[in-house]
Amino acid sequence: MKLKESIVKNKVKVARIEKNNLTQGELAKLVGVTRQTMNLIEANKYNPTIRVCLLISKHLERPLDELFWLEE
Amino acid sequence: MKLKESIVKNKVKVARIEKNNLTQGELAKLVGVTRQTMNLIEANKYNPTIRVCLLISKHLERPLDELFWLEE
DNA sequence: TCAAAAAGTAAAATATATATTACAATATAA
């Protein structure tokens, strides 16, 4: 069975900058992933796990539903 | 770099039953995953992707933040 | 300007989410 085609979009980059001007590297470290992973997430290049998303949400102090959504 | 140890918990099962008494199989089909995947998610056996979570959220009409959270 | 920091990106390796198949255990309805 195949997943629906819907694509996940996010506003992590905006929220990260609004949060103390964090760098990608700093946020990645807080969350516990590599900077490259954070970079790809911000660029909507893939589909992170809910644990990573919850940690991003926690450190940026923004609700999940505000940070991530389905496009189309 | 290793992920923090925090574990993702969810209340998909409760929300699924509250939503028209959906079965695991029916929800899985709506979301586009197998029943086994849905079963493992409900049992907190692993860490689904944000896309699957967003699709669950959509079909159960519950916000992500209400369905999934970090424990400890 | 210019140097340093931050961000973008890519290839190969690894870890793990998800599928597939199959069967056992439990709930439900007749």
Next chain:
DNA sequence: TTATATTGTAATATATATTTTACTTTTTGA
């Protein structure tokens, strides 16, 4: 009861999230 639907679970295979390493491009501050 008993048959059937639903749920729990397990082994193996596959797809993809994430890491590692490394380099280029862009931004920023002196």
